[in-house]
Amino acid sequence: MELLGVMLAILGAAMAAGWAGAGSAIGVGIAGESGAGVMTEDPGKFGLVLLLQALPGTQGIYGLLIAFFAILKVGLLGGEPIAVTAYQGLGIFFACLPIAIGGYFSAIAQGKTSAASIQMIAKRPEETGKAVILPAMVETYAVLSLLMSIILLNGIKL
């Protein structure tokens, strides 16, 4: 039963890092394609394009953070291994879900918004400020998912 608890915690950590990372990869990829399109015509926009392309990458970092918290909690990163019951392991698994799911979808959505914003600065460079705000709005929901995962992980007593 103890092994099952640890396995569930590892599964949660893997999902948090994997899904949020996958979402970020897709999001950054979409924004990158748009960025490459704009820079082919106007290489001078590299700085702005890079900023907008990097925005969907944060979800992957959040996912990795939660994955670290989860495996730290069960003592897999140094120190003494902690006895984890199946219920506790299931709790850690569920705690990882907000950032896994929220991170995956918000990163893709943010990638699309970033791509649209990159197109916006291609046509209207004077609207750069607004172009950064729009994809940053999507970040709110990734941050909320991260907070929920942290709160839930902290709530699990081992």
Next chain:
Amino acid sequence: MAPAERFAYAVARLRAMSGRLLEESLIQRILDCEDLDSALKILAETAYSAWLVELKGSGDFDRIIEAELSNAYTEVQKFVPDERLVQLCRIPYDFHNVKVLVKSAILVREGGERRYDLLTSLGNIPVEELVVAVESEDYRLLPFGLHRLLPLCLSQWEQTRDILQVENSLDAGLFSVLAEIAVATGFDSAVRWVKGRIDAENIRNLLRLKRLDLDIAGAASFLHEGGWIAGEKLLALLNEPVESWPRVLSFSDVSGVFANVPDLSDLGALIVEMERALDEYVSAILARAKYEAFTPENVIAYLWAKEMEAKNLRIALVAVANNTDRTIARGLLRHGR
């Protein structure tokens, strides 16, 4: 990746390229010029400057317009995920070339001269290939159904000696190929655009037929199938005065075009005005593309905007070259980017 996201790169690049489309104010500045040299100096500030060095004389401006348009087509064709979208925009030029070649072939048979100077490089088929195919009468490798249509048109000429019928068959072939390719792309926007173009062409033809006072039986062959409005509904318009056409067509979007034309009573002036209004109607079909970040209609919208730019520039330069009334020229300019 979802089909729409395939266009992320292409649409972003097109957005950047659309920043170089000529502003309306620049066309107005050209129209304000007193002579062609000053107009070309203004053009030298734009993307057209690359072609100005090839200019043989100031009256040769059509060559630079064609060179810029051709460059736009070639560039877009290189990076667009579905080449058929560019093909759709270029096919009318292929059929234009075929018309020129067919008419030249007829002229030569009648003892006249070829008019190959009217051929354009804007089509999908290289001009040389088309010329060789027509001169050697070997049409087998011609695409877009031209391998069947070309010999058909020539035999139609032999039988009827009616060039209008030959042109009509080629136009019917053009719109049928456009509709076929648009459906094959699987993009609704391409289908809507082609349907809109067919409707616009049918309305244009109807106005000309109305001026010729042709009866319904004679007019039927000049209308093309595949638009939003059925052929019989369009033919019924011939029995109505032009003033009531907007009411009869009120079920379709094209009726709005008549609202943009000030005077419906003067048929001659109306035909000229409708050229502009119908082009703007086709532009309006693609207008929502600017709100979509990944849709393929952005490709057609950019190329169509480039076409409109070429038309506006030609109108402005012809007006300056011939020193005609600038107010008339301004009235002919296409709006809505």
